[in-house]
Amino acid sequence: MELETLKVGIADHIAVVTISRPPVNAQNNMMRADIQTVFDALGDRADVRSIILTGEGKAFSAGADLAERPSQEPGHYTAHNRRVRASFDCILECPKPVIAAVNGAAIGAGCVTALCCDILVASDNAFLSMTEVMVGLAGGVAHVRRHFGESDARLMILTGRRIYGPELLRMNAVSACTxxxxxxxxxLSIAQDIAKASPSAVIAAKKSFAMTENLSIYEGYRFEQSQTKAxxxxxxxxxxxxxxxEKRKPVFRG
Structure with missing residues (x-):
């Protein structure tokens, strides 16, 4: 893969994707295209069972590059929104579990990128922030609600505050703060545990999370049983x- 804004390394069934666009890893159209290319490819690779997404330098991603805001010409904003959605959706839809290692600022679109991952871990000096209301924009509510309780989600969206690693852990928005x-x-420890499991069962489990999110418990469990049968x-x-x-470690293909 020829990439301008991401670095990718693969070893022992684990892919590490590093956002690399100095100085703050702001997201432009090239990065959105790179994200789609990488996650579509990793999702199809048999030698990848889990993925870590992190940022280079002091930021995870400081959000959208405002130098590329769409104009008011007909169709420009619609096309821009489609590109942005696709860069989030390809992480949500990637069949392999994605772990966000939030190493620094994750603001706006950078925050949503982290929230699209399956598991979040953060350093104690990292923070999530949705600053849209501060610059006259709106967005991210649906993604924030998936990881935060209702009061905390509204606090985050309506105030634009920075919520640091320890508070994210208290709010149950991340699985670890280090x-x-x-x-x-x-x-890496989480990714290794995932990589040891049955690859097809892990893919089925992630699919179950996606498919059952808005189903009743009755419909959701019926879907999960269909996965187990398959x-x-x-x-x-x-x-x-x-x-x-045989009391041994399983050896899975791929």
């Missing part, structure tokens, strides 16, 4: 069951 030095090791005849499940019986 020192900056321990952040990647923490994310997995029952898979090579991964056969290997996992054999390894359990």
């Amino acid at each position: 020192s900056p030095e321990e952040l990647m090791a923490t994310a 997995l029952a005849s898979s090579e991964d499940t056969a290997e996992a069951m054999a390894a359990f019986r």
Whole structure:
């Protein structure tokens, strides 16, 4: 992949994607295209089972590059919104679990990018912030609501405050808050645990989270049972069951 704004490394079934657009990793159209290229490719690669997304330098991503705001000409804003949505959707829809290692400022679109990931960990000096109301814009409510309680979500959106790692942990918006030095090791430990599991079962589990988010518990569990039935005849499940019986570690293909 030829990329201008991201760096990608793959080892031991784990991909590390680093946002790299100095000085603050602001998101422009090139980055949005790179994000789609990378996550579409990683989602299809058999040698990737989990993904870590982080930022280079002191910022995760300081949001949209305001130098590329769309004009008021007919169609420009509509096309811009489509590009922005696609850069978020490709993370949400990636079949492989994505761990956000939030290393610094995650503001506006950068905050939403982190919230599109499956699991969030943050360093204690990192923060999430939705500053749209401060600059006369709106957006991000739906994504913020997925990770925050209602009062905290409204606090975040309506005040534009910076919410740092320790507070994010208290609010149950992240799974871990670490020192900056321990952040990647923490994310890597989670990614390694995911990579040890049955790849097809992990993909099915992520699909279940996506499909059941807005379903009743009755409909949601019925969908999950259909996933389990489909997995029952898979090579991964056969290997996992054999390894359990033989008291050894499973060896999954890919």
